[in-house]
Amino acid sequence: MAKTFMDENFLLESATAQKLYHEFAAPQPIIDYHCHLPPEQISGNKQFKNITEIWLGGDHYKWRFMRSSGVTEDFMTGNQPDEAKFRKFCEVLPMGVGNPLFHWSHLELQRYFGTKTLVSGATAGELWEHCNSLIGTPELSARGLMVRSNVRAVCTTDDPVDDLAHHKAIAADGFQVKVLPTFRPDKAFNIDRAGFQDYIRKLSVVSGVSINTFGDALKALDLRLDYFAAHGCKVSDHAIDVAFFTEASDATLSGILAKAMNNEPVSKDEADAYKTGIMLHLGRQYAQRGWAMQLHIGAQRNNSARMFRNLGPDTGFDSIGDDLISAKIAHFLDTLDGDDQLPKTILYNLNPIHNEVLATMIGNFQDGKVVGKMQFGSGWWFLDQKDGMKRQLTALSQLGNLGAFIGMLTDSRSFLSYTRHEYFRRILCNMIGGWVENGEYPQDWAQLQKIIEGICYKNAEAYFKF
Incomplete structure (x- = not known):
């Protein structure tokens, strides 16, 4: 006899899974530490x-x-x-x-x-x-949905030049959900993309720094880091579509910046060197401030040039990239770690062939100072579906420490997408419940409760300290 479609035990295939979900997972609040919700809609309670x-x-x-x-x-x-x-x-x-x-x-x-x-x-x-x-x-309403979903904190995605006016308004009016900015400086280091020159001029105005050299660019970004920190920011985010790592001197990087600002062509090696210089500096800044750094790796964006011209970015014409990532990501992390300046880091991959790559990569840089300092991020974008979540959880459990995992996020622009936390929690409980039912993990309810509540909420609460 077929099961009822999406009843209270949807995706929960055993009695153990049902107990884990209903008693331990479902009651947990939500920390949505990476999303694209528009702050103005929260501020205005759209x-x-x-x-x-x-x-x-x-x-x-x-x-x-x-x-x-x-x-x-x-x-x-x-x-x-x-x-x-x-x-x-x-x-x-x-x-x-x-x-x-x-x-x-x-x-x-x-x-x-x-x-x-x-x-x-x-x-x-x-x-x-x-x-x-x-x-x-x-x-x-926007706020009503957040409260109804038992959300405790969200981190929006914000450009360094943003004045954070909506975040300030939300903080001032005492809304019960913490709405914090995330520092997303992609436009500041994508020197090989259209609009870079205009962006640097805008960054110069907002920061009050005349940007002529690489050092000037770093100073401007540092001032914006200070500004974001003053408004509760504790997380950064970076889209690393294609992994890069090329070191160069500050003088060389200043020359590359000058070329770009003069509308002269910048080679791939020069662009990679500039991006590397910015990212290394920012990584050290994050470490000093106690922030977490998120790296979203492997998107191939705007594949339809025709639709990009018509509609712009983020309209459904991106896909999974297939570039190699291991050596360059390892070199980047190792350079920061070499000076003990590697921040808490969350690595997300868009290509599932990299699951085991990142699940093992994080183990290279755990230092015992923070539980789960290095995180293999949850299934992202095209992978935040049932199979993608199971594969990510399986790789992390087999090659790392699933019990230290900081769990799910929405990565969404929709106020209805908190149901994805429920979807994730059901999949998580079904997997662990299956292991218990199969005799692969003991039926130790106290320990199981600690694991489930940790992954669903408490690990993120301890990791980010919002």
Whole structure:
């Protein structure tokens, strides 16, 4: 007899898994230490106008699926009415067998809109009316969703030139959820990308530093680090799409910067040297400040030049890269570690062939000073689905210390995506429950509780000290 679709024991295949989830995992609060929620929407406590805005707006996961289902662009990023966009998504979602979107979408409807109605073209009208009848309630505002999801802290993703005005406003009004900035300086070191010169001029204005040399650039970034720290920042983040490591003198790096600012071509080796110099300096700064450094490795972005011209970045045209990463990442970490200036570090890979690479890499640089100082980050982006999470958890458990893992994050722009923490917790409890049922781990409930509560919340609380 088939199990009921997505009941209270969804993904929990044993009595042990069910106990671990319901008693230990589910009650834990959430620390979402990496997300892309817009701070202005939290500050203004955005009230969404309808289900389309909150469910489909800006969600490139859903857009990719709709495109593959034969839906034209006007139903995603175009000018079709919101109800038409919603109905079109409902029509095609039943095709998503095995796709995490099918689970996520139904979890979102169950948890936030209180309905177990299956999504389809036939039910689209019913769902449209039901969800929109609730959409204006305080519980479905930006802040209401965070409180309802038992969120304790979130870290948004912020550029060094940001004035953090929305973070200041949130802190001043006493909102019960900590909303902290994350220092994301990619534009400051991507010297080989369009817009670099304009960005450096903007950084110069914001920092008050005239940037002419490599040392000037470092001084400007240090001042922005001070500013972010003063507003609660304890985490940085970097998109390392292709791993790099090339050392050069400050004089050489100043020359490379001057070339770029004069609109002269910069070679790949020169760009790698400049990026390396910035990253090494920032890594040392993070270590001195006690921050954690996140490295997101291996995205291949904006593959469709036509759609990038039409829609810009982050619209669903990125994929997994296949570049080698081990030697250069190891060299970078070792250089910082050599001076005992390696900060707490979280390594994420987008290509699953690198699971064991990073799961073993972190073991090279654990120093015993911080539990789980080096972290193999949870399944990211294309890997934050059932199989991707299981593979990440398996590699970490077999090659590292799963009990010290800081757990899940949303990496999302949606206030509904806290259900991904539930999805992760169910998968985690099912895996560990299976090991207990199979006699691979003792049925020691006190220790199991410590492990589950740690991975779901307490390890992150101790690691970040928000």
